[in-house]
Amino acid sequence: MEPPAGKPGSLRNLLIRFLLIGVFLIVVRFAYVISIAGESCNIGDFCFFSLPETLSIVIASAGPLAVESASSGGGLSREELYTSKDWINGVRFYSSVFQELIAGGYLSPNSKSLCVETPTGRDVFALREIGVRDAVGISRKAAKPLVKVGRGERIPSPDGAFDFVFSGEGSFEKSAKPAEFAAEIARTLKPGGFAVFHFVSPRDTYSFNSFLDLFHCFSVVKLHGLEGFDSSMPYIREIVLKKECGDGKLHVDDSNGKCFVPGYKHDLVKIAEPLIEEEPLKPWITLKRNLKNITYLSSMVDMSFKNRYVYVDVGARSYGSSIGSWFRKQYPKQNKTFHVYAIEADKTFHKDYALKKGISLVPYAAWVKNETLTFEIHRDPGEQVEVKGRGMGRIRPVQSSGKGEFDGEVEKIQGFDFADWLKKTVTMNDFVVMKMDVEGTEFDLIPRLFKTGAICLIDEIFLECHYNRWQRCCPGRRSSKYEKTYDQCLGLFNSLRQSGVLVHQWW
Incomplete structure (x- = not known):
């Protein structure tokens, strides 16, 4: 009897099954590495073979480009992303930019480099393609191995980690926190290192200098324009900064308190509305009508690179006097949220601010130093009081005022050094708008702002100057409430503008 012929077939089937299982495991591992891990196998990993470190894609007339294994992003497969027209044009553009650098x-093959807020990583790839191998990008969504998770406002790297930092595609100007973005670049860049920025939108001189103010102890080493590579970036402004000091912080001797108003602010004053040179016979009408002629600073410049946005109302009175009725409704804010400081010593108005959001009440009188003052409630003949029970008040130091000097109601209040408070409250990186209505005290406060250098912290002033003007009630009679003349007020406005401070006549 012949032996059964089934055994060799069974062995062959068993071998085929083992082979199929092995192929299946290889396919599963390959899919995991490419789609999930986003990188090639490392030594010691469960691999049947090592994946190549790069995948080559040939681009017509551009030579071979080595594209490293990366996970797909934005809904596109890796192959679709790396063969798209946008990717190819971007890589070519950035390769040219980096070769020029x-x-x-400003850049070398040995530079440890970071590309900030780069969702596709094409700038990182361009760096590696031209020989800068130690390059990585960060974005809110990773695209390994080119891009890892991170944000411009919080770079996941130690201090002084990089020789070169690049912010492309207008990523810096899109940031909602430019000051934090700048601080992180300054922190992670080595002394002597370079930071390069590409701006997409046209920028004015004010915004450019606001940008530079964010980078203390950096110097501008290159500034020029580039043609972009797609319709969203037809023109690019490239700025190259060099870090000059070790800690990225500004060290200034502020002992004399002086400041210098830069030339670009003087240029803004030149295009502001003209001052009213001739004394108006009906100032309560003329000054109110002049509102339509005012050229607001925020309508002339882009203020996006400022850290905070602040409105300081000195002599705020009630919420509806100017904060609620004018500033919050009419001042052009470029969709920015302003924090408001209401400085008002009269207790009658304090309850107005108790439940108002975004407003800090300073319940004292703005003055040239910290001291007790006398507060006089005095009305001109026929003056209509807008807020029940109170008129407008003048302040004087207690020691310099005698009992017979006041005609109206008098009480004691606490004054504070306004210039000193301002220097502690805002910085050069803030956009600061101020309205001042202080019943004649402007002739004390403005010189103090100049003397201490606090005037340089203010971007725009709306100033009501008080003088012995013609009265509405009594034709031919001037107010006995104030001693200054209109010419003295005009001199105060002119001195501010000649110093480069944008001031408007207010009422």
């Missing part, structure tokens, strides 16, 4: 000495 190498030629200029």
Whole structure:
């Protein structure tokens, strides 16, 4: 009897099954590495073979580009992303940009480099393609191995980690927190390192200098324009900064308190509305009508690079006097949220601010130093009081005022050094708008702002100057409430504008 012929077939089937299982495991591992891990196998991983470190894609007339294994992003497969027209054009553009930077000495093949807020990583890839191998990007969504998770406002790297930092595609100007973005670049860049920025939108001189103010102890080493590579970026402004000091912080001797108003602010004053040179016979009408002629600073410049937005109302009175009725309704804010400081010593108005959001009440009188003052409630003949029970008040130091000097109601209040408070409350990186209605005290406060250098912290002033003007009630009679003349007020406005401070006549 012949032996059964089934055994060799069974062995062959068993071998085929083992082979199929092995192929299945290889396919599963390959899919995991490419789609999930986003990188090639490391030594010691469960791999049947090592994946190549790069995948080559040939781009017509551009030579081979080595594209490293990366996970897909934005809904596109890796192959679709790396063969798209946008990717190819972007890589070509950034390769050209970085080669120019190498030629200029701002970048080298040995530079440890970071690309900030780069969702596709094409700038990172361009760096690696031209020989800068130690390059990585950060974005809110990772695209390994080119891009890892991070944000411009919180870079996941230690201090002084990089020789070169690049912010492309207008990523810096899109940031909602430019001051934090700038601080992180300054922190992670080595002394002597370079930071390069590409701006997409046209920028004015004010915004450009606001941008530079964010980078203390950095110097501008290159500034020029580039043609972009797609319709969203037809023109690019490239700025190259060099870090000059070790900690990225500004060290200034502020002992004399002086400041210098830069030339670009003087230029803004030149295009402001003209001052009213001739004394108006009906100032309560003329000054109110002049509102339509005012050229607001925020309508002339882009203020996006400022850290905070602040409105300081000195002599605020009630909420509806100017904060609620004018500033919050009419002042052009460029969709920015302003924090309001209401400075008002009269207790009658304090309850108005108790439940108002975004407003800090300073319940004292703005003055030239910290001291007790006398507060006089005095009305001109026929003056209509807008807020029940109170008129407008003048302040004087207690020691310099005698009992017979006041005609109206008098009480004691606490004054504070306004210039000193301002220097502690805002910085050069803030956008600061101020309205001042202080019943004649402007002739004390403005010189104090100049003397201490606090005037340089203010971007725009709306100033009501008080003088012995013609009275509404009594034709031919001037107010006995104030001693200054209109010419003295005009001199105060002119001195501010000549110093580069944008001031408007207010009522």
